[in-house]
Amino acid sequence: MKPAWLKRLPPKWRAHAVRIGFNLHPAFRGAGGRVVEVAPDLSKMRVRLPYSWRTRNVVGSLYGGSLFAITDGAHPMMLMAALGDEVVVWDKAATIRYRRPGYSAVEADFELPPQEIEAIRAALRESPEIERKYTVELKDQTGEVCAVVERTVYIGLKSHYRQKGGGTCELPIG
Structure with missing residues (x-):
C-alpha cells in the first residue's frame, strides 16, 4: 500500500519527495510542523515545530x-513504505502526555529499525491483522521532553482487510 506516486519515483528521490509532500500538506503545514530530515530508505524522520506566533497559545507556550x-x-507512511503493497496501515488511536510547556522549537524523531519490520512480518504470518504502539518524545532545544505521544497503528493484510469489509466509510443520505 505504498502511495502510488511514491512507487513511481526513483528510490534516490523518495526521501526528498516524502519531505516535500508532508511539508506541503495543508493539515501538516497548518499545524506549523516541518519535516526536516528523512532517511534515504524512509526508515527515519525528524519533524520540527518552530516556536513562532503561529504555533504559540494564549499563554505563550507551544500550542498542544x-x-x-x-x-x-x-x-x-514509514510502515507502508517498508511493508509494501500487501498491507493496509491506519492510525488507530493516539494519546499525548504533556510534560512541560514548550517555549522554544521542538523536534520529534521517528524510527523503524529493520528488527521492527521483521517482527511485524513475523506477526502477520501468525495473524492477518495486528496493532503496534509507537512512542515519540517531543524535545525542546535543550533536550527536555515537552510531550510524549503514543500512537497505536493498525496493520493488516490487504486480503483480510477487504474480506472483513474494511475500506468503506459510507454515510447515509437523507
Whole structure:
C-alpha cells in the first residue's frame, strides 16, 4: 500500500519527495510542523515545530494541538513504505502526555529499525491483522521532553482487510 506516486519515483528521490509532500500538506503545514530530515530508505524522520506566533497559545507556550499534529502520519507512511503493497496501515488511536510547556522549537524523531519490520512480518504470518504502539518524545532545544505521544497503528493484510469489509466509510443520505 505504498502511495502510488511514491512507487513511481526513483528510490534516490523518495526521501526528498516524502519531505516535500508532508511539508506541503495543508493539515501538516497548518499545524506549523516541518519535516526536516528523512532517511534515504524512509526508515527515519525528524519533524520540527518552530516556536513562532503561529504555533504559540494564549499563554505563550507551544500550542498542544500543534505538538500532537506533528506526530500524525509518520509511522504509517514509514510502515507502508517498508511493508509494501500487501498491507493496509491506519492510525488507530493516539494519546499525548504533556510534560512541560514548550517555549522554544521542538523536534520529534521517528524510527523503524529493520528488527521492527521483521517482527511485524513475523506477526502477520501468525495473524492477518495486528496493532503496534509507537512512542515519540517531543524535545525542546535543550533536550527536555515537552510531550510524549503514543500512537497505536493498525496493520493488516490487504486480503483480510477487504474480506472483513474494511475500506468503506459510507454515510447515509437523507
